[in-house]
Amino acid sequence: MQIKHKIILWFASLVAFILLLFSVYVYSTYTGFRQRAIEDRLERKARVTEQLLTLQGTVAGNVITSMPEQVEWVYSPADSLIYASQRTNDFRPDRAFRERVRRQRLVRFSYESPGHLHPKDGVALTYPGQAPSPDGREFVAIVTAYDQDGYQRQQELRDLFILGNAAAIVLVLLAGYVFSRQALKPLVHLINQINAPEAGRPNFRLRPDNPKDEVGVMAQAFNDLLTRQERLVENQRSFIAQASHELRTPLTTIKGWLETSLTYDSDTDSLKRGMVQAVSELDKLTALSNGLLQLARIDDVDARIDRQPLELLEIVLDAADTLGQQRAGQTLLVQVSDGILQQPNPITLSGNAYLLHTALLNLLDNAVKYSAGKPVSLSVDMDTEERVRIRIEDQGIGLKSGEEDQIFLPLVRGTNVASIEGFGIGLTLAQRIIVLHHGTLRLLDRPGGGTIAEIILPLPIGPGSNVI
Numbered sequence: 001m002q003i004k005h006k007i008i009l010w011f012a013s014l015v016a017f018i019l020l021l022f023s024v025y026v027y028s029t030y031t032g033f034r035q036r037a038i039e040d041r042l043e044r045k046a047r048v049t050e051q052l053l054t055l056q057g058t059v060a061g062n063v064i065t066s067m068p069e070q071v072e073w074v075y076s077p078a079d080s081l082i083y084a085s086q087r088t089n090d091f092r093p094d095r096a097f098r099e100r101v102r103r104q105r106l107v108r109f110s111y112e113s114p115g116h117l118h119p120k121d122g123v124a125l126t127y128p129g130q131a132p133s134p135d136g137r138e139f140v141a142i143v144t145a146y147d148q149d150g151y152q153r154q155q156e157l158r159d160l161f162i163l164g165n166a167a168a169i170v171l172v173l174l175a176g177y178v179f180s181r182q183a184l185k186p187l188v189h190l191i192n193q194i195n196a197p198e199a200g201r202p203n204f205r206l207r208p209d210n211p212k213d214e215v216g217v218m219a220q221a222f223n224d225l226l227t228r229q230e231r232l233v234e235n236q237r238s239f240i241a242q243a244s245h246e247l248r249t250p251l252t253t254i255k256g257w258l259e260t261s262l263t264y265d266s267d268t269d270s271l272k273r274g275m276v277q278a279v280s281e282l283d284k285l286t287a288l289s290n291g292l293l294q295l296a297r298i299d300d301v302d303a304r305i306d307r308q309p310l311e312l313l314e315i316v317l318d319a320a321d322t323l324g325q326q327r328a329g330q331t332l333l334v335q336v337s338d339g340i341l342q343q344p345n346p347i348t349l350s351g352n353a354y355l356l357h358t359a360l361l362n363l364l365d366n367a368v369k370y371s372a373g374k375p376v377s378l379s380v381d382m383d384t385e386e387r388v389r390i391r392i393e394d395q396g397i398g399l400k401s402g403e404e405d406q407i408f409l410p411l412v413r414g415t416n417v418a419s420i421e422g423f424g425i426g427l428t429l430a431q432r433i434i435v436l437h438h439g440t441l442r443l444l445d446r447p448g449g450g451t452i453a454e455i456i457l458p459l460p461i462g463p464g465s466n467v468i
Contacts, residue, residue, distance in 0.1 A: 393453075
C-alpha cells in the first residue's frame with residue numbers, strides 16, 4: 001500500500017472516529033433529555049389529579065389528556081380504585097406496585113407495550129389529598145403515556161447523524177486524497193528524478209523543492225551517500241589499478257630473472273645469483289600479499305572486534321620492544337609523561353591487543369624507514385582526563401604539503417619516497433585499526449624536518465580505573 005493511501009485511510013479513520021464519538025455523545029445526551037422531559041410532564045399530570053379530589057375522597061371531573069395514549073389511575077388511601085381514565089390498558093398497577101409507590105412516594109418507570117417500537121413511560125406518586133386519612137395513608141396517582149413526538153425526533157436525529165457522518169467521511173476521503181498528493185508532491189518529484197535517464201550519469205544529484213524541509217534533508221542525505229559511494233568506487237578502482245601494478249612488477253621481475261637464468265646462465269654461480277634475485281622479489285610479493293590480506297581482514301572485522309581491558313603502557317612498550325628486535329641498531333627514545341606515571345592505577349582502555357600492537361608497530365616501522373637511521377622518539381601522555389595521546393616522531397624526509405590525507409588510502413605513497421621500498425599499506429592499516437578503537441590518527445609536520453604521527457585514543461572511563 002502506498003503512503004498516500006495510508007495517509008488517506010488514517011486521516012479518514014481518525015476523523016470518522018471523532019465524528020462517531022461526537023455523534024454518540026450528542027445522541028445519548030438527547031436521549032437522556034427526552035427521558036427527563038417526558039417524566040417531568042408525566043409527574044405534572046399526576047399531581048394535577050390531586051386538584052380533582054373532593055372532601056369525600058372522590059374525583060370530580062376528568063384529567064385533560066394532552067399526551068399520546070395518556071392513561072391515569074387514582075387509588076384511595078384504602079387502596080381502592082376511585083378513578084381510571086380507561087378501564088382497560090396495557091399496564092396494570094398491581095398491589096405490590098402500589099405498595100412500592102407508597103414506600104418510595106415517587107416512582108418513575110417504563111414498560112414494553114405490544115405494538116410499540118419503544119417502551120412507554122410512567123410516573124406514580126402519592127399525596128395526602130384535601131382530607132388526609134387518619135391513619136396517614138395517602139392517595140396514589142399513576143400516569144402513563146407514549147412519547148411519540150420525542151421518539152420521532154430521536155429517530156430523526158439518529159438518521160441525521162448517520163447521513164451526515166457518511167457525507168462527512170466522503171468529504172474527508174476527498175480532502176485526504178488532495179492533502180496526501182500535496183504533502184507527497186516533493187517525494188514524487190524526487191522519485192521522478194531518480195527514474196529519469198539522467199540518474200545514471202556521473203555526478204547525478206537530487207534537487208529538492210525545499211532544501212530545508214524533511215524531504216530536502218532526506219535528499220541531501222541521499223546526495224551525501226552518493227558522494228561517499230562515488231568516492232568509494234573511485235578508491236576501489238584506484239586500489240585495483242595500483243594493486244595490479246604492484247603485483248605485476250615483482251611477478252615480471254621474477255619471470256625475467258628465471259628466463260634469463262634458464263637461457264644464459266650455465267654455471268652454478270650465475271644460477272644462484274638469479275635465484276637470489278628471484279627469492280628477493282618473492283619476498284616482496286609475499287609482504288605485499290600479507291599486507292593486502294590484513295587490509296581485507298580489517299575491512300571485514302567492523303566494530304565487533306574482540307575487546308578486552310588493556311594496559312596502555314604494556315601495549316606501547318611491547319611494540320617498541322618488537323621494533324628493537326626487527327631493527328637492531330636503531331635508536332628509539334621512549335618517553336612517558338608524569339601525567340601517566342602519577343596515575344594511582346595503570347591507564348587502561350578497551351580494545352584488541354593484537355590490532356593495536358600491529359598499528360603501533362607499523363607506525364614505528366614507517367618512522368624508522370624514512371629516517372635514514374636517525375633517532376625516532378615515542379611519547380605517551382594524557383591529552384585530557386578522558387583521552388590519551390601517543391606521538392611517534394621521526395627526523396626523516398617529511399611529507400609534501402597536501403598529501404597528509406591522501407597517503408591514508410591503500411597502496412598510495414608520498415611523491416617524495418619513490419627511492420624507498422614500500423607498498424603504501426602500513427599507514428592505511430594503522431589508520432583503520434585506530435578508527436576501529438574510536439580514535440584518530442593524524443600526520444603532522446615536525447619542526448626542523450620529519451613527521452609526527454599523533455594517535456588519540458579515548459578511555460572508556462576516567463583515568464586511574466581498572467574497570468572497563
